[in-house]
Amino acid sequence: MVLPRSGDVIHVTKAASVQFASPMLFRVIRVHDWPTYEGWVWLDGYELNSAGDAVERRSIFVQVNGLRPVGKAPDPRARNGRQPARPGAVPTRTVRATNR
Numbered sequence: 001m002v003l004p005r006s007g008d009v010i011h012v013t014k015a016a017s018v019q020f021a022s023p024m025l026f027r028v029i030r031v032h033d034w035p036t037y038e039g040w041v042w043l044d045g046y047e048l049n050s051a052g053d054a055v056e057r058r059s060i061f062v063q064v065n066g067l068r069p070v071g072k073a074p075d076p077r078a079r080n081g082r083q084p085a086r087p088g089a090v091p092t093r094t095v096r097a098t099n100r
Contacts, residue, residue, distance in 0.1 A: 002064075003041065004028045009048065009070040016066030025070060027054065039063050
């Protein structure tokens with residue numbers, strides 16, 4: 001029994017809980033450490049559509065053994081062209097001269 005981690009995308013079906021008769025993809029934000037039944041866990045995250053976009057934030061109560069890992073969430077920077085800063089790089093800013 002391996003708990004999902006923040007950023008993981010999982011396939012949630014009725015194997016995880018009978019309330020998920022219609023399967024869904026779910027991106028995990030947080031795994032709560034709340035006391036619960038053995039093998040069950042509360043997850044906070046986003047329900048994803050077929051394109052991998054978040055459509056609804058949810059908290060779900062599921063059996064860990066019924067979850068199926070799909071992978072890591074896609075990096076949103078890949079779609080909008082932003083790139084992470086290089087380690088050790090000094091951020092640059094454009095400074096406008098003022099007319100006095």
